[in-house]
Amino acid sequence: MKKKPKSKRSARAKGKALTSHNRARRAVTKHAAATAALQYIPWRTVELEDLNPLLQRQFVVGQEIMLARVLLKKGCIVPEHSHHNEQLTYIVEGALKFWIDGREIVVNAGEVLCIPAHMPHKAEALEDTVDLDVFNPPRADWINKTDQYLRGRK
Helix, strand or coil: CCCCCCCCCCHHHHHHHHHHHHHHHHHHHHHCCCCCCCCCCCHHHCCCEEEECCEEEEEEECCCCEEEEEEECCCCEEEEECCCCEEEEEEEECEEEEEECCEEEEEECCCEEEECCCCCEEEEECCCEEEEEEEECCCHHHHCCCCHHHCCCC
């Protein structure tokens, strides 16, 4: 029987990643529904959060999934970032230009972009845009409001 190759990550790095993951899991668990229950949530009842002059969002959190409604004014830049969450982006109105995986991709109304976990990406609103993002697991940094890369910038 072959031995598995040892990971190159140090024990400290592994512990740090595990601690960060545990912190994220606790934040999501705290915000998510206590038990799996039916939820009916009209968008008009969800807080519209102003992140910067060109960017607003709302989100709903389930047990292991998050749906966000993101409103971007033309010219809004979402700086390059990555996260451990898988992301589906569906453009309801408008268009977003993504820089991802060494390519530029324009996603128009009615189109979907599937972004794997840990893949760095950046976006620009080519026009006023309404975007629905689905994340699994939910974004703990959004729930805790520690997503500084989105706040106070254009």
